[in-house]
Amino acid sequence: MPAHPASLFSIATGSPEPIYRQLVEQVRRLSASGQLRPGDEMPSVREIAQALTLNPMTVSKAYGLLEMEGVLARRRGLGMVVAAPAEKADIVGLLRPTLERAAVEARQLELDPDTVLSLFAIILKETK
Amino acid sequence: MPAHPASLFSIATGSPEPIYRQLVEQVRRLSASGQLRPGDEMPSVREIAQALTLNPMTVSKAYGLLEMEGVLARRRGLGMVVAAPAEKADIVGLLRPTLERAAVEARQLELDPDTVLSLFAIILKETK
């Protein structure tokens, strides 16, 4: 089944992270986790732009990057489709950088690993 | 003991994170964890700039923000000194945002909390 609703995406206009990058990372994660499957048709640039009240170029930039990464593929004149998903190992790889950053910060704060882990466990539950 | 060596800091010029912000956060963490203690004299803007080959304005900006936050204090003619450290509760607070971000990403990747936790445990050990 294709990915009709442009409301797949939630962008935070206030965030310091550029909009196009928010889009890129969301698609990347949706693809890696299998919520977007190979062959699925992506909403058109115009659809997304209208639904999120963005400039088409902003969306286009995200699509261009995702194509370069191999996450999406262009079908000329027909729109973008989901290409190969990241492999199981890559899913974890997508999370690693953030965890590593957290580990470095914890160390600079001289926090005990067990304290950090139990805090993280709580946060994980809250987020669920 | 004062914190003479500018090599307290490690800045990553390649990172997307602004340099002044890297400095701010490192000082914040060093202060919160007690590695910088109240009264300690900070290296001068010029020293740091020279040691890390940064623009003095960049260092100055970081010092300015840290003063506004109350982490550092300006003593006329003496340079910056470390002010009050964050309290115990704040130390954890400094780590929370990054952990929350990791939790959100893990959920978007549909990863099992236990998997995430054990991965984080490994990374924490590696970082140690």
Add this chain to the structure above:
Amino acid sequence: MPAHPASLFSIATGSPEPIYRQLVEQVRRLSASGQLRPGDEMPSVREIAQALTLNPMTVSKAYGLLEMEGVLARRRGLGMVVAAPAEKADIVGLLRPTLERAAVEARQLELDPDTVLSLFAIILKETK
């Protein structure tokens, strides 16, 4: 002998070159080199479109251009047939643009002509 099999053509959907243009150039070369001879019947638009899973309009566009060029001719009720082939001199002319482009690139790379020539000789052999 007529040119039934639509597998005369190999199109690369991933290429930046438009599909209709790939078709045009392949037919042009096949005609110029005599692999398609005057009077040969071309496969129908529908046949090609089905065989290569292309949009019929794409094939039709290519045929239209080839008709304008005089490479193909439309016979009412009979489909397209091959018209006059390019003359001997034109064969070389069809190759020239690509060679010129290669020459310009070689020069911008400050590569020695002899080096380029021997590399090209190798590639020609591989392609054979």
Add this chain to the structure above:
Amino acid sequence: MPAHPASLFSIATGSPEPIYRQLVEQVRRLSASGQLRPGDEMPSVREIAQALTLNPMTVSKAYGLLEMEGVLARRRGLGMVVAAPAEKADIVGLLRPTLERAAVEARQLELDPDTVLSLFAIILKETK
């Protein structure tokens, strides 16, 4: 010595090849051939845009891609500098695709390799 003149570049507005891509490929070749050396400062986006009467965004797009490729590096607030050049082997690699394309076309034209080679030799001299 830095690369002051924005007239390093020659863009063909009429060409089907996008301007930003023309810029990318020219810089790539200049870097690979050593005409741009590591550490050289590139002209600013605004300089190039003005000199070639282009939109700054067009230049910026080229710079962005070159940074992603590792050809250029950003120095925050200071502009772009040339990063590592392609290695000797890569120089040839930059030329290969065009030569391969020429070889395929020659084969489809059923041209004799020797004929093609001598034609290319002539064109190489003309271009010189």
Add this chain to the structure above:
DNA sequence: GTGGTCTAGACCACA
């Protein structure tokens, strides 16, 4: 209909 490209002009963060 699709995405790609470009312009014009604005604002922001960084050094």
Add this chain to the structure above:
DNA sequence: GTGGTCTAGACCACG
């Protein structure tokens, strides 16, 4: 000063 991002709106090529 630098590059980065975004909007608004236009035109083009492709299918």
